[in-house]
Amino acid sequence: MIFVFRMKHTLLFFIFLNFLAVRAQYQFKGQLTEEDTGKIIYLSIIEDYRRSSRVYLDQVIGRTSTDSLGNFVFEGDNLSELNNIYRIHTDECLPNEIENTHFLGNCGTTQSILFIASNTDSVLLPKTLNDESFCAISSTNVKSELLLKILALKNEMAFDFSEIRGDASKKLNLKKWFSRWHQFGEASQEPLAELFIYGFLSDRQSETYRYYLEDLALNPYYEALLDRLKTSYPTAAFTKLYEEELRADQYLIDMDVSSDQTSSWWIYLLLGLSILLNTYFLLGWKKRKNDSSQVAQLSAQEERIARAMAHGKTNKEIAQEFFISLSTVKTHVNSIYKKLNVNTREEIKTILFK
Template sequence: MKIVPFLVILLSSTSIFGQYNFSGHVSLENQGNAIYLSLVEDYRKTSRIYLEQIISKTVVDSLGFFQFKGDNLLKDNRLYRIHLDGCSDNADASHFLGTCNSSKSVLFIANNRDTLEFPTSFEDQALCTITSTNPKSSLPLEVEALKEEMIFDFSDYRSEANRKLNSEKWFSTLQKYGENSGEPLVELFIFDFLSDKRNETYAHYLKDISANQYYGQLLDRLKTTYPNTGFTQQFEAEITTDRQLANFKNPTDWSWKWAILILLALSLGLNLYFLITRKSLARAKTNDLLQKLTPQEQKIVQQILMDKSNKEIASELFVSHSTIKTHINNLYKKLEVSSRQEIAAIFKK
C-alpha cells in the first residue's frame, strides 16, 4: 500500500512538469543529416539561424524520421525553429547557419507540454505542415503565407501610389490577424516584418507608430502574457525610440526637435566638463608627485620625458653615471613604479 502514494506523486509531478515531443519525417535523401532545434527569444532574429539559439541536435534516421523530446523547454509558449541541415559533410564549417540550398527550416510556437508532428507533404516537401496539440503552433506558417501574398501585391506594380495603398492595406491586415490570433508572439513576429528597415513597409511604419494605438495595446498584451521577459522589454524600448524618431522627422512637431537638440547640447556640455575636470585632476596629481621629488630628481624626470639615456642624463647634469642610477632607483620607490616607461606615462598625462 505504501507504493500507491508514491505512484500518485510521481504521476502528478509528470503532469506538472510536462514533456515535449517534436517529431517528423523528411525525404530519404536526408538520411544522416543533422537537424537542429532552436529557441528564438529575440524576435529580431527570426529570419536566419543563430548559434546562440540552438538548444538541441539530432540526426535523420534511415527512414527519414527525426525526433526531439524531453522536459527542458519553457512551460509558456515561445517561438521555436527546427532546421534541417542539408549540406554535405565536407561543406564549410558555418553551413548549419542556413547557407546551403538544400537546408530547410520552420518556425512554430510550442511549450514544454506539446506534441508536434511535421509530416512531409504530398509533394515530399518537408517542414511545411504541422500537426500539434497546441492550436497556436502553426500560426507563424500562416503569417508566412500572408507575407507571400503581400510581397506579390507589392511586386505587381512598383509605383509610389501602389506602394502606399498596399502599405496601408497590409498593415491593417497583418495587425488584425496578429491581434485576432490571441498570441502576442505572433504579433511580435509580424511587427518584426513590418518595422524592418529593409522592407517596403518601413516608411509607412514610421507614420503608423505616431498615430496608431495598436503598438501600445500590444505592449499591454505582452506585459500581461509575458511579463519580465527580454522580448517584452525589447519591444517597449523599440517603440519608444521609434516614436521619438517618427516625431522628430515630422516637420510640424518642433517640440521633439528642440528637446533632442537640448539633450544633445547638455550631453556635449557634460562631456566637456568631465574632460576638463579629468585633465585638471590629472595635472593636480602630477604636481603633487613632483612636489615629493627633489630638484635634482625633477630634472632627471624631465630628461626621462625627453627619452634620454642614463649616460646622456649624467652628461647633461654633470654627475656620474652611478649617481643617475641611484636617483632613478629613488624615483622608482617614490613614484611606486618599476620602469622608465611608467614614469613617462605618469608625467605625460
C-alpha cells in the same frame, strides 16, 4: 474516518500531480524524405524576433539525426512552460563545419520550419502528399501553425505589391495590408505571432519601414500589443526588446515632428519678414514716386528756392542769393508749399533729400 478519507484523497491528489509532472515534457518529431536519411537535424529557440530570418549558432539548443526511414525526434522537459518560437532545420553542411560557415548562410539547400510551442506540447512535422518536408504541422498547441500562416500571407503580400505601380498606390496598399496584419495578429490571440509580424513590418531595411513610422505615430495598436506582451510574457527578453524599440521609434518620430515644427517656424518667420520688407520698400517706392511727381510740378526757379529752404536758408538769404525781391521769394514759397502739399521746411527737406 473523515480524517483518513481526507488523507487518502490528498495522497491521490499528490500522486496525480507527480504523474502530470512526469508527463510534462515536449516532443517534436517529423520525417524527411528517404533521400535525406542520415541528415543532422537541429532545434533552435528564437528569443529575438529580429533574428528569425536565418539560423544563428547561439540559437541552437539541440541536435539529432534521422533514422533509416527519415524519422527524427526531439523530446525532454527543459523548455519554457510559456510559448516560444522554435525552428527545426537541416542543411548540406557537415557537422564539423559548425564553427565556420555552418550558420553564416553559406550552407546549401537549407530546409527549415518555424512554429510556436511550449514544454508540454507534442508537435508533428509530417511529409506532405507531394513528399515535401517542413511544410505542415500537427500539434497539441493550436497556435503552433500560426507562423506558417503568416509566412503564406507574407508571400501573398509580396505578390500583391509586385503588381502595384506608383507611390500613391503603394501607400494605399500598405495601409490595407497593415490593417490586415493587425487584424490577423489580434485574432490569433498570441502576442508572439503579432511580434513576428511586427518584426518584418518594422524592419529598417524594408519598404514598409517608413509607413510603419507613420502608422506608429497615429495607431494605438502598438501600445496595445505591448500591454498584451507584458500580460502574457512579462519577463521575456523579447517583451523588453519590443518596448525599447517602440520607445526609440517614438522618440525618432518626436524628433522629426520637432524638427518639422522648427523648420516651419523659421519658414513662417522668414515669410513674415519678407512680407514686411516688401511692404516697406513698396510703400517707400510709392512715396518716392509720389514725391518725385510733386517735385516735378515745381518750376526751375521754385525748385532752386525749395532746395535753399531745405538747406535752412531764410527768405532774406534766398532773395540775396537769387537777386530777387523778398516779396517774390514769399510768393514762390507759398507756391512751393501748395505744390508739395507741405506745411514746414522740414517736410520739404524730407521730400527733396530722401
